[in-house]
Amino acid sequence: MGSLDDIRPEWRTLKRKWEHSxxxxxxxxxxxxxxxxxxxxxxxxxxxxxxxxxFSGRGTAPLQACVDGRVGVGNDLNPMAYVLTRAKVDPPSAESVHQRIEDLRLDYDPPETEHVPEKVQMLYHDHTLAQLVYLKREFGLGENGIPADLRSLSQIDTFVTALLLGIMHGQSGQYLSVSMPNTFSMSEGYVSDYIEEEGLEPPRRDVFDKLETRLHTIYHDGEPAQRGHAVFGDARDLPETLADIDDVDGVDLIFTSPPYLKVLKYGLYNWIRLWFLDEEPDVVDDRLDDELDLEAYLEFMTETFAVADEVLDSEGGVAAFVIGDVDQGGETINLAKEVADEVVAPMDGFEVGRIVEDRVPDNEKVSRIWGETKGEATEIDRILIAHRGHVEVADDPDGLKTKSLPGRQQTLSSFD
Ligand SMILES: C[S@@+](CC[C@H](N)C(=O)[O-])C[C@H]1O[C@@H](n2cnc3c(N)ncnc32)[C@H](O)[C@@H]1O
Known part of the structure; x- marks a missing residue:
């Protein structure tokens, strides 16, 4: 067994292709x-x-935990993040998703689409839009005059919704919209000017066909080895919400990247996907802790570490926080060090173990694509490692040696 000194940024040597599908x-x-x-x-x-x-976002850490045979638990207050995390940690079988898509296709009856906001109508061909409205109605996402309740979506419909969020807009034939970036939703005004200037016509795409194609790609590596849990809530409520989950009795590792300091507006920049989920972008942004100044941010981190203190195992529990440096008024703030000094060091429960530096190539940092609104993210992320008691660090874990993907290799061959 080694010590925290043995933690090195070796993760950079793993190529993207290595990821679970x-x-x-x-x-x-x-x-x-x-x-x-x-x-x-x-x-x-x-x-x-x-x-x-x-703060699980698209569910990367909890999914990876499940792929690695651990119980991954992801919590987020953004509805989109909840759907993605839940789909990944508790997936239905590929066969049952396929069956659901085919049943939906069989029952399809084109609904009216006049009530759809003009900003959404301009993105989709009439055929595609009618199918999207039909799916919203079938999933109870606001088409029946009843507000959506994402927690009550079934396991299969959560997965289909997550697949759909991934193809709502993009630049190639696998996406449903007029040609536009996939990563985020451009502003309504920008898209409408672009469509007019370029004389673009929304392509006629069949949602059921595109979902089937996507299902094949996503299920390439089969289901992860282990099941996990997704929670739709405020990180500060985790002690109560975790208590309701049967097979979670104490947390061994917290691995997270908390909200940035004044960088991203998850609601506004995802207005198209949020339309499908029947969520208002500004309501989502008001709910999230993404626009804090330094003082409020440190207060928020204090509350977050208090939660970590409550839920982490008291012996050997580790909290690893990925925190990017930020530029403010020309000055670079090493935010991880601020959190270590101001938040973690004064706590009785925790010790600051290490702060490991991780340089992120410019084109990988999503906040960079925002032009002048990209805010203050820089290319340096740091991983702040705080721990309780003695920590055991594996010298040469099997999973890192083989770089293989544990998991049941269930494929789609059964209905190819
Ligand atoms: C930097 S992102 C995490 C991204 C994630 N690591 C991934 O790979 O997708 C931070 C997340 O914190 C969420 N968030 C902001 N305030 C929150 C709060 N009070 N409670 C829970 N989640 C919150 C945001 O919705 C966002 O998904």
Whole structure:
């Protein structure tokens, strides 16, 4: 067994192709590569351990935990993040998703679409839009005059919804919309000017066909070895919400990247996907802790570490936080060090173990594509490792040696 000094940024040597095929289900701003949690999970936990991400985003850390045979638990307050995380940690069989898509196709009866906001209508061919409205209605996502309740979506419909979020807009034939970026939703005004200037016509795409194609790609590596849990809530409520989950009795590792300081607006920049989920972008943005100044951010981190203190195992529990440096008014703030000094060091429960530097190539940092609104993210992320008691660090874990993907290799051959 080694010590925290043996933690090195070796995750950078794992190529993207190595990832489990569920990971790229849908892009998400501020996401980290799966190799990063994989490294920490392998080094710091054993099979069957519980790995929690209180800010799970697209569900990278909890999914990776499940792929690595741990119980992955992801929590997020963004509805889109909840759907993606839940689909990944508790997937139905590929066969049952296929069956559901085919049943929906058989029952399809084109609905009216006049009530759909003009900004959404301009993105889709009439045929495609009618199918989207039909699916919203079938999934109870706001087409029946009743507000959507994402928690009550079935396991299969959550998975189909997650597949759909991934193909709602993009630039190639696999996407449903007029040609536009996949990573985020451009502003309504920008898209409408672009469509007019370029004389674009929305392509006629069949949603059921595109879902089937996507299902094949996403299920390439089969279901992860282990099941996990998704929670739709505020990270500060985790002590109560985790208590309701039967097979989670104490957390062994928290691996997370908390919200940035004044960088991303998850609601506004995902208005198209949120339309499908029947969520208002500004309501989502008001709910999330993504626009804090430094003082409020440190207060928020204090509350987050208090939660970590409550839920982590008291002996050997580790909290690893990926925190990017930020530029403010020309000055670079080493935010990880601020959190270590101001938040973690004064706590009785925790010790600051290490702060490991991770340089992120410019083109990988999603916040960079925002031009002048990209805010203050820089190319340096740091992983702040805080721990309780003695920590065991595996020298040469099997999962890192083989770089293989544990998991039941269930494929789609049964209905190819
Ligand atoms: C940097 S992102 C995490 C991205 C994630 N690591 C991934 O790979 O997709 C931070 C997340 O914190 C979420 N968030 C913001 N405030 C929150 C809160 N109070 N409770 C729970 N989640 C919150 C945002 O919705 C966002 O998904």
């Amino acid at each position: 569920f990971h790229p289900m849908c892009s998400y701003m501020g996401m980290f590569p799966a190799s990063l949690p994989h490294y920490f999970i392998q080094k710091l936990t054993d099979e069957g351990d519980v790995v929690l991400d209180p």
